[in-house]
Amino acid sequence: MRTQLLELMEKRMQQCVADARGSVLDEKMERKTRLFDKRKAEIVNVKARGNILTIEKQEETEEVDYLVHFQYFIKQKDHFYVEEEIENRKGIFYKGILIEDKEIIAPIQADEAKLLTNEQEEREGIWRYTYDRLKAVQYAEKWWNSYNPAYHKFEVDCTNYISQCVHAGGAPMRGYPNRGSGWWMQNNSWSYSWSVANAFPRFLESSKQGLRAKVVSDASELKLGDVICYDFEGDGKYNHTTIVTGKDSNGEPLVNAHTYNSRMRYWGYEDSTAYTPNIKYRFFSIVDGQ
Incomplete structure (x- = not known):
C-alpha cells in the first residue's frame, strides 16, 4: 500500500520537472507546468513527504486518507524560491491494488446571514x-x-x-x-x-x-x-x-x-x-x- 502510493507520488513529481516530462499522468500537475511555462519560470526540483491519516477496511477494498506535503523549487530569471502545498488525498485499493487516487475537495461554505450596514x-x-x-x-x-x-x-x-x-x-x-x-x-x-x-x-x-x-x-x-x-x-x-x-x-x-x-x-x-x-x-x- 505505502509502496504504491510512494510510486504514484514520484510519478506526479516527475511530471512537474521540465526535463523529465512524459505522458500526462495528473491533470493538476499538467496545469501547474503550463502555468510556470506562461510565467517563464521553471520547477527545477520537487520534494514530497506523505503521512497516512486513516485506513478504512471493507471486504475487498481499503480507503486510505493521507496528506502529501509538496515543495517546489522554482527558478524564475535569476530568482529562486520555494512554493509549498499540502494535498489531502484518498487512495482506494481493491485486493491490495491501487485503483483510484484523488484529491479531497473541501466543502463549500454555506451562505452567511445578511450583514449589517x-x-x-x-x-x-x-x-x-x-x-x-x-x-x-x-x-x-x-x-x-x-x-x-x-x-x-x-x-x-x-x-x-x-x-x-x-x-x-x-x-x-x-x-x-x-x-x-x-x-x-x-x-x-x-x-x-x-x-x-x-x-x-x-x-x-x-x-x-x-x-x-x-x-x-x-x-x-x-x-x-x-x-x-x-x-x-x-x-x-x-x-x-x-x-x-x-x-x-x-x-x-x-x-x-x-x-x-x-x-x-x-x-x-x-x-x-x-x-x-x-x-x-x-x-x-x-x-x-x-
Whole structure:
C-alpha cells in the first residue's frame, strides 16, 4: 500500500520537472507546468513527504486518507524560491491494488446571514490603526501549515486564517457579539465576516471604520499583507481567500492560504483542483484605520 502510493507520488513529481516530462499522468500537475511555462519560470526540483491519516477496511477494498506535503523549487530569471502545498488525498485499493487516487475537495461554505450596514454600526465609534504589513506576513508564514490554538479551527479555514493574519497586522476587531456586524472572533464565537469566504469581501467593500481596504484593478498593485478573494465558479459567491506574502520576478503576488494549506503559491490558482475558466478575483489593498 505505502509502496504504491510512494510510486504514484514520484510519478506526479516527475511530471512537474521540465526535463523529465512524459505522458500526462495528473491533470493538476499538467496545469501547474503550463502555468510556470506562461510565467517563464521553471520547477527545477520537487520534494514530497506523505503521512497516512486513516485506513478504512471493507471486504475487498481499503480507503486510505493521507496528506502529501509538496515543495517546489522554482527558478524564475535569476530568482529562486520555494512554493509549498499540502494535498489531502484518498487512495482506494481493491485486493491490495491501487485503483483510484484523488484529491479531497473541501466543502463549500454555506451562505452567511445578511450583514449589517455601516450606518447600523456607527454607534461603535472610530477605530484607528496603522497596518503593519511585516507582522501580517510573519504571522502568515508562521501558521501557514498549522493552527494557532488561540483561535477556533474550521474545516474550511481559509478566511479564518486570513482574518488572523490581518489582525496580527494591527487591524482591530469590532462588532462583538452580533455575528452579522463588524469583524471579530471572541469568546468562542465569531462574525460571519471573520470566517466565511463570501462574507469577508462584502465586509471589506463596505467598511468605513476599523479594518478597511480599497479595491485595486490588478494583482500587481497589491502589496505584502494584502488580500485576494476568489470566486472559482464566477457565480458571484466567493469561495476562497489568500494573503500576499511575496512577489515573483515579474512583480506578481505569491500567496499563503489555509484549507488547501500552501505558501508562496502563484496567486492565479490556475493549478488548483477548484479552478474553473469562469474564475473571478477581487483584489483588496488594506489601508490604515481612521
